[in-house]
Amino acid sequence: MIYFFIIDLFFAGMFYSLVRTFGMFMTFGVLFLAQIFLKWVIQQFFIKRYKVIIYGNNKNKEKIMRTLIENVQYEYVGFVSEEKKEREEYMGNINSLEEVIEKKKIDKIIIAVDQLNDVELDALINFKINGVEVITYKEFNEQIDQKIDISYINKTWLLESIGFEILHNTTQQKIKRLFDIVFSVILLIVTIPIFLITAVLIKLLSKGSILFKQKRLGLKNREFEIIKFRSMKIHDKKDYSKYADEDDPRITKFGKFIRKTRIDELPQLFCILKGDMSFVGPRPEWDELCYEYMKKIPYYNMRHLIKPGITGWAQVMYPYGISADDAYKKLEYDLYYMKHQDLMFDLKIIFRTVKIVLFAKGL
Template sequence: MTEKDIPRYQSIRVLLAYRLVDLCVPFFILAIVHFLLSSQTWHEPYTWLGGMAGLLFMVFTQLLGGYSRFVERSVAKKIEIVFKTWAFNVLLLMFIAYLNLAVLGLARSVILVWVVLTPFIILFTKVLINYKSRSTQQGRTEVLVLGDGYHFNEFELAQLKRHNIRLHPIDEYDEDVLHEKVEALSPDFLVINLDKSAEHKLVKQLTHLDLKGVQLLALHHFMENFLRKCYIPYESSELSYLERIRSYDRINFLVKRVLDVSAALSLGLITLPIMLYAALKIRRESPGPIIFSQARVARSGKELVIYKFRSMHVDAEKNGAQFAQEDDPRAYEFGAFMRKTRIDELPQLWNVLKGDLHFVGPRPERKVFTEKLEEDIPYYNERHLVSPGITGWAQVLYPYGANTEDARQKLMYDLYYIKHWSIWLEIETLIRTVLVVLGRKGL
């Protein structure tokens, strides 16, 4: 089974609701904007424009696979489909309206606000429907897990529970137990999680189950599609894994660089008063340098110097280098506040403008840590295929890490980000970063 063959939607009701939203929302938003902003009476061209917009939105979404049971349920995918569809929609409507001269009688302010507002309303509505549908019985995904090669941790189980995915483990293979579980549960997926090669008897039974319509899924496929992380075993000789992780191509790097500079300049201007206040607060509360600089490992294993507001006491590492913790006792009061709100990261905007860092990417680590982690975790060096970032996929999805296992878990998210990078995943990461800073758990 390939990733495109994995059904993410168990109920078609959600997809029907998406169609209804796409058909009706453009017309209703146009009507509301016209009512609020225009003193003119409602003209026939408005009816034509709103109706055509909804109809075309459905058509383009269908062409992009937005109503398929196999389309990803991620926010990134929804952003991609909604904004691509709306862009095609607006261009086509402008062309048709120009040919019919229908646009001449419409208020420009109404059309402009409608064009900007509509995709965001549709996206928010779909995310809300997706969230609500997963809490229903019809939206539940039953997963039978065969074997105990990988032990799902509490964080992963909680994440699966939030998405209404229930795991039913079978630790040791038993032909009768497997048969009974399949008959009783009628699972949506059977995940192969073995810690050794399958015997002929098991292969035969799995083949029969596959022929009967049971969806067999390898562990690494399950984790990428439902936990959005790349599985990393502690012991592995599967060197083909390295082929699947690649750095950005030239076009993607250029797009990412434009996003970096735009985000760094915009955020720098917006947060300039906050940075000035932070500098004064640090000076008063913790004597010592305001800016903390440190060498971190960057792309290709090279080192660079990053800059942060100092959030810890000057003698924080008198006992040696340590992993950062969520409530780190080495931080003073305002320093702890800066760490929770990510204010301490703001000076790194200078690193982004210089090209040392991306705005989004794997977290830059110290060489003393990376050398140890490279010995303990397979493929750890793969995160250095790209430049690190101020925020990242691992940082917004996984809590603070304080040991090797946490570093392994974060690496799984970093590799997923590198492997699946797109501008849409970038935008989702930025949205999640804002929610984390505001104290929310995410989407």
């Protein structure tokens, strides 16, 4: 909603500068209220609400229930459990499930338990082949959180999990590469004035080179040199942390601006053309940090199965990280991206990145 307001106010200000009438602000105020009303109408009448029942009664069920209640896409109907519970939303046991599905017109069953006996399996499989979506709580959490909980991952999961087409679909890989080349060439042409102005200001406002270069780990753990506009003062690396937070004294005033607006990332377009990077992918981390994370974080090396990107799902979903714990959480988003990557997902990430840059949130 705040985005609608800011965008409407921006255009109202632009039109006011042309026509000089305060009536423009009233017009855009009406449009703002109309947008809110239209969004409410769409949510209430056009977005299908899936009726959901939970199978099982444990801590997983409580978390799923809260998520369902908070999400406008779902209508929580109740739960079925082999242990009878005197609660309002208790709908019976496995033998009652068919009647509940027919009576309540259930669309989805979420399994909250880890182990099922043969009777339960047969019943749930029957519902699945007859049109009711049946998923585990792990799959549901992945859908809702749009990340993969690393604690769920093991060798069996890696073997059986569907998706990850980006790792083996050569056609999809070629399309992604073509998109990278075309889009980076267009951006390089469009941003030539920004390149020149930024280079001049960096040189005038602080001592040191215009560009910052550093070794990063990329596809298949190959080292490559990343190029960015320098946003920090020249300093002795031994005297500072390996991480740079927002208030880091090394960052220049102009450096804060180009980091916030992502202008410092523009030289990485040459890394894309060279083939070391992609537009969308896991963030390319400093090689020294990567080797540390590989020792501390399980499955961290999986993120190097694809090319790193200027932007990515982890970058738009999680704030800038300065610790191994942050790297762990961002890996969950990187793995989700790798599992579900396609062109539409890449475009979604790019649009989110543009929105973040326009509203100066940084990444």
